[in-house]
Amino acid sequence: MKDIRLINAFVRAAAETLEAELQVPVERGALALSGPDDPDSPVTGIVGLTGAMEGAIAIGVERATACAIASALLGEEFAEVTPLVASGISEICNIIAGRAAALLFEIGHRVEISPPIVVTGQEVRLRTVDLPRLVVPFSTDFGRIELKVMAQQRNGH
């Protein structure tokens, strides 16, 4: 990625969104590169990016973390990853992408985002072909939450 401010926008958006949504302290871990065959989280929300950046971002959590987040935010107990629980993770990913798009717009990069999707399962693997996969973990009282930025700056932007 040519401009480090692009990745910073997603990291900042994730930290701000998680703190605001979850109402708990959020501690950011070190940024790392993930390999194309590394497994993804059992509950992963994904939002596509077009415009100044192409690719996607993802938010991944363990099943227990997804249930804990939904239970806290909806005020009822969830012991399994229902479609409603999974929708919570995709919505958090959507809000992070939207916030990042607003931050990027402020520095002159227009990024469009797609409606979010969510995948669940024990063997989730997102194939991103040649796109780099940057991973930023966040520690919360609900468990570990991973932000993955699988995108690159488009030529001419």
Added chain:
Amino acid sequence: MSTILLVDDAAFMRTRCAKLLRDSGFEVVEAENGAEAVRTYIAVKPDAVLMDVIMPEMDGLAALKEIRRLDPSARVTMVTAMGQEDMVLDALKSGAKNYLLKPFQPDRIIEAVRKMLG
């Protein structure tokens, strides 16, 4: 009791927002995309609308314009993750009464609804 049409493709957000509105004394009807929002608006004639922007089938801005074309007095607040200035301006020019940015802020949602109901 005032009726609020809640439009969002995310079931989680609809559930969360509907609970908040019902707990605050409002009746709630839901739609999960813009096209369904327009149909529900015609059928139910709600007192106010809370609507997401990015949705499949028909997005929130298109639905806002259609609802306002059908009912120029429609009271609609956009609730969205998308905060680009031009998108906000487009919504306001198209007749949105307010534009709330996610993350979910219960106080601001209730305040926006009460403002719309005036």
